Amino acid sequence: MSNLLDLLIAGLATGAIYAIVAVGFTLLWQTSQTINFAQGEFVMLPAFLMLAAMHVGAPFWLAIVIGMLLSMLLLGLGFKMLLVDPMLRHGVLPLAIATMALAIGIKEAVKQFFSAEASPFPSIVPAGDISILGRQVALQSVGVLALAIAAVVGLTMLLNRTSIGHQMQATAQNPTVARIIGIPVERMILLTFLINAFLVALASLLITPIYLAKFSSGEVLGQAAFIAAIVGGFNQVRGAIAGGLLIGVVDNLAAAYVSTQYRAAVPMVLLILIILLRPQGLLGRAEERTV
Amino acid sequence: MKSGILAGILLATMTAAAALAQSGAPIKLANVAELSGGGATVGTNWKNGIDLAIEEVNAKGGVLGRKLEVTHADSQSNPGVARAQVQKALDGEPYVLLGPGYSGSVKVTAPLAAEAGIAQIMGGEAAELTQGGNKFLFRTSFGQQSSMPKVAKYINDEVKAKSVAIVWVNNDFGRGGRDVITKEFAKLGVKVAADLSTEAGQADFAADVSKIKAAAPDAVFIYLNEEESARILKELKRQGVTVPLIGETTLVGQKVVELAGDAANGARGHVGLTTDAPVDLIKAFKEKFVKKYNYVPDHNGLKGYLAIYMIKATTEKMGKVDSKAFADNLHGLTIKAASEPGILMDATFDKNGDIDRQGFLVEIVDGKQVIKQVLPKLN
Numbered sequence: 001m002s003n004l005l006d007l008l009i010a011g012l013a014t015g016a017i018y019a020i021v022a023v024g025f026t027l028l029w030q031t032s033q034t035i036n037f038a039q040g041e042f043v044m045l046p047a048f049l050m051l052a053a054m055h056v057g058a059p060f061w062l063a064i065v066i067g068m069l070l071s072m073l074l075l076g077l078g079f080k081m082l083l084v085d086p087m088l089r090h091g092v093l094p095l096a097i098a099t100m101a102l103a104i105g106i107k108e109a110v111k112q113f114f115s116a117e118a119s120p121f122p123s124i125v126p127a128g129d130i131s132i133l134g135r136q137v138a139l140q141s142v143g144v145l146a147l148a149i150a151a152v153v154g155l156t157m158l159l160n161r162t163s164i165g166h167q168m169q170a171t172a173q174n175p176t177v178a179r180i181i182g183i184p185v186e187r188m189i190l191l192t193f194l195i196n197a198f199l200v201a202l203a204s205l206l207i208t209p210i211y212l213a214k215f216s217s218g219e220v221l222g223q224a225a226f227i228a229a230i231v232g233g234f235n236q237v238r239g240a241i242a243g244g245l246l247i248g249v250v251d252n253l254a255a256a257y258v259s260t261q262y263r264a265a266v267p268m269v270l271l272i273l274i275i276l277l278r279p280q281g282l283l284g285r286a287e288e289r290t291v
Numbered sequence: 292m293k294s295g296i297l298a299g300i301l302l303a304t305m306t307a308a309a310a311l312a313q314s315g316a317p318i319k320l321a322n323v324a325e326l327s328g329g330g331a332t333v334g335t336n337w338k339n340g341i342d343l344a345i346e347e348v349n350a351k352g353g354v355l356g357r358k359l360e361v362t363h364a365d366s367q368s369n370p371g372v373a374r375a376q377v378q379k380a381l382d383g384e385p386y387v388l389l390g391p392g393y394s395g396s397v398k399v400t401a402p403l404a405a406e407a408g409i410a411q412i413m414g415g416e417a418a419e420l421t422q423g424g425n426k427f428l429f430r431t432s433f434g435q436q437s438s439m440p441k442v443a444k445y446i447n448d449e450v451k452a453k454s455v456a457i458v459w460v461n462n463d464f465g466r467g468g469r470d471v472i473t474k475e476f477a478k479l480g481v482k483v484a485a486d487l488s489t490e491a492g493q494a495d496f497a498a499d500v501s502k503i504k505a506a507a508p509d510a511v512f513i514y515l516n517e518e519e520s521a522r523i524l525k526e527l528k529r530q531g532v533t534v535p536l537i538g539e540t541t542l543v544g545q546k547v548v549e550l551a552g553d554a555a556n557g558a559r560g561h562v563g564l565t566t567d568a569p570v571d572l573i574k575a576f577k578e579k580f581v582k583k584y585n586y587v588p589d590h591n592g593l594k595g596y597l598a599i600y601m602i603k604a605t606t607e608k609m610g611k612v613d614s615k616a617f618a619d620n621l622h623g624l625t626i627k628a629a630s631e632p633g634i635l636m637d638a639t640f641d642k643n644g645d646i647d648r649q650g651f652l653v654e655i656v657d658g659k660q661v662i663k664q665v666l667p668k669l670n
Binding site for chain 1: 326327328331332335461487488489490492493494495497498499501502504505518521522525526528529530531546549550551552553
């Protein structure tokens with residue numbers, strides 16, 4: 001039982017990070033029909049930007065700020081203006097392929113200019129234990145979970161309780177009507193790209209102390225978050241959150257109770273079942289598109 | 292008649308020129324190593340060690356008056372890529388082939404080098420590599436068949452553990468080590484409380500550590516590659532596991548200490564080569580390496596370095612550069628550090644290409660390797 005509790009907490013902590021990344025997938029899909037196959041590399045890169053800032057003498061807190069700002073500039077504004085806008089007019093598929101190329105480009109650039117080896121990365125949450133239900137639980141697991149939940153709650157409140165959030169939702173649901181009623185659609189789309197860049201930088205900050213900073217670490221994350229977004233429902237933020245948490249927990253339980261070798265296959269099986277039985281995802285909304 | 296003489300003179304001149312060019316031409320070596328992918332730490336250290344040694348040897352006039360020249364190819368830590376790169380390297384007819392470092396990559400490339408009759412000096416440690424009768428394969432570090440019995444004995448005699456959890460990486464290196472140490476534990480009556488296989492490149496060890504906690508062993512034996520070793524040490528600390536953590540070189544290497552930080556403290560392991568060894572020549576090597584590359588190498592840096600000096604000592608013993616005779620001459624050879632300082636410690640190579648020299652038991656204390664015991668050379 002105690003072992004199960006450990007596994008659940010560790011799974012939720014990892015799952016919460018998957019959820020943050022998966023939310024980015026859904027945001028970009030909803031507002032601009034962008035499937036970003038470089039999302040995993042988007043999580044990997046900010047850690048290296050922060051390490052580079054520390055390398056030139058910035059303290060950790062300042063490196064975080066610099067990393068976050070550079071991420072929003074490069075992975076938000078730059079990504080939208082230099083890749084999404086020119087490619088989207090040719091259709092969703094060329095854009096998806098371009099993001100695959102971008103993923104390779106980012107990985108190779110990090111390998112070239114930083115290192116092919118893993119690097120240590122400081123943790124924003126201090127080491128130590130706290131007592132939960134009479135059990136000692138690692139502060140880092142709880143801290144990661146708490147920060148991830150705070151980010152998700154903050155995003156949900158932004159979307160549901162603020163005027164900007166409502167405008168973003170209107171843009172996502174029907175950009176033509178949104179434009180007619182005076183919503184600055186282009187600005188709202190840009191905002192979602194900036195929010196996605198902020199979320200991936202946050203995920204990078206939380207996951208890199210555990211996974212280590214390495215050019216290839218985005219591969220696992222990107223795949224897990226993509227599966228999470230589909231399982232939860234690609235067109236619903238709450239679906240991506242549920243999918244992320246579910247994949248994190250399922251992955252850990254599979255490793256413990258099924259087999260470490262087959263752990264990667266279990267989320268895939270879940271994905272196939274969802275596609276077959278509930279294609280819109282657990283919390284997703286059925287959509288019809290004209291072809 | 293006149294033209295015949297002229298042709299004779301021309302032929303003689305060309306032969307002499309070719310011989311002169313041959314005698315002064317650089318000796319070509321080919322290195323295939325893990326310069327990217329999961330084994331990047333291994334391959335990068337190995338490559339840097341090679342480059343440092345070649346620079347030194349060439350600065351002192353080379354080997355038998357000829358400079359050494361090396362080409363580096365990246366196996367991407369992938370046995371399939373390693374095989375293709377080795378084939379390409381062998382097509383260039385190198386004097387000796389260096390690498391790879393991963394046992395799986397060595398396993399698939401060794402038959403190619405043997406078929407070409409080229410000696411291969413590599414970094415793999417899986418026991419089976421030198422047990423298949425390959426006459427061209429040489430180690431730069433202990434094989435598992437010589438290191439694992441020492442580790443098992445240490446766990447039984449010194450740590451006095453009655454039950455052990457084994458965590459191993461599911462590749463040729465990990466499986467080989469796990470098989471040998473499991474047999475040794477059985478001989479000593481040490482119970483295997485948990486037998487956990489993990490994947491190369493695995494990032495999340497939370498479930499594995501939960502299983503270790505559930506098994507409640509007296510000690511944990513960890514046999515993973517460097518990056519995964521660092522990740523599991525961090526997770527073991529995060530989940531509050533306090534039993535002794537024991538492994539081999541890959542658990543207590545410099546890179547692991549750098550990546551795992553505080554979590555590496557207390558980890559113990561058997562190490563064939565370490566820059567913290569109480570050996571003057573190794574201390575001098577460490578200084579030179581740090582000066583050139585600005586970081587402290589792990590054992591792979593030492594392995595790459597002494598591989599070049601194995602080539603130098605063997606070639607000088609032969610008195611000629613003969614790639615076909617190289618392997619025969621290295622078998623049974625003892626290279627003394629007194630006469631060839633680059634070999635760092637006296638080393639003997641047996642008929643299988645296995646190495647015999649002194650080893651060390653180390654513990655990580657305050658982020659540094661501390662030698663707890665020196666294990667002497669066997670013969």
